[in-house]
Amino acid sequence: MLSKKMEKELNEQINREMYSAYLYMSMSSHSNSIGLTGFANWFMVQYNEEMEHAMKIYDYVNSQGGKVKLMAIDEPLSDFKNPMDMFQKTLKHEQFITKCINELVDLSINEKDHATQIFLQWFVTEQIEEEGNDNDIISKLELAGSKGNGLFMIDKELSIRVYNPPVKEKN
Ligand code: FEO
DSSP states (O other): OOOOOHHHHHHHHHHHHHHHHHHHHHHHHHHHHHTTTHHHHHHHHHHHHHHHEEEEEEEEHHTTTOOOOOOOOOOOOOOOSHHHHHHHHHHHHHHHHHHHHHHHHHHHHTTHHHHHHHHHHHHHHHHHHHHHHHHHHHHHHHHOOOSSSHHHHHHHHHTTTOOOHHHOOOO
8 A cells, every 4th residue: 555645756756757758759759850760769669668667657556556646747858959969868867767766765665665665676777777778879979979970870770779568467
């Protein structure tokens, strides 16, 4: 069972994951508009992953007898200077999400809510991967450059990312 405080904070996190999806959808659209279809693909996969994160928390709140309260999603940024700008903003946003997840874990520890603490471990691991991916791409953009052949190569690499939906366990 969730405390009212935990229910509220998990609902806030659902909203943040939905905003993340919205932000990456916006970056995908921006990438398409400047001809970077590989970047557009990468951000669309990221959009799908963020929706999956939101639904994971949605299902968890429901499974614990809580109630999901959906809130308005802020308008995301829609203009970016260049691909590096998009990935720097992505990394900064993910660092913020990591901080929020850590605060949720702290709350679960304070409340001795072991179920939620275990549930959140998946997100702790996921954030390590997400920040790692962003740092990798930023390094590549630094090395290969933000235009010309280097950018073309990175765009090609990002075009192969595929979204793998989670496999639902059968009861
Ligand atoms: Fe759902 Fe990118 O963290």
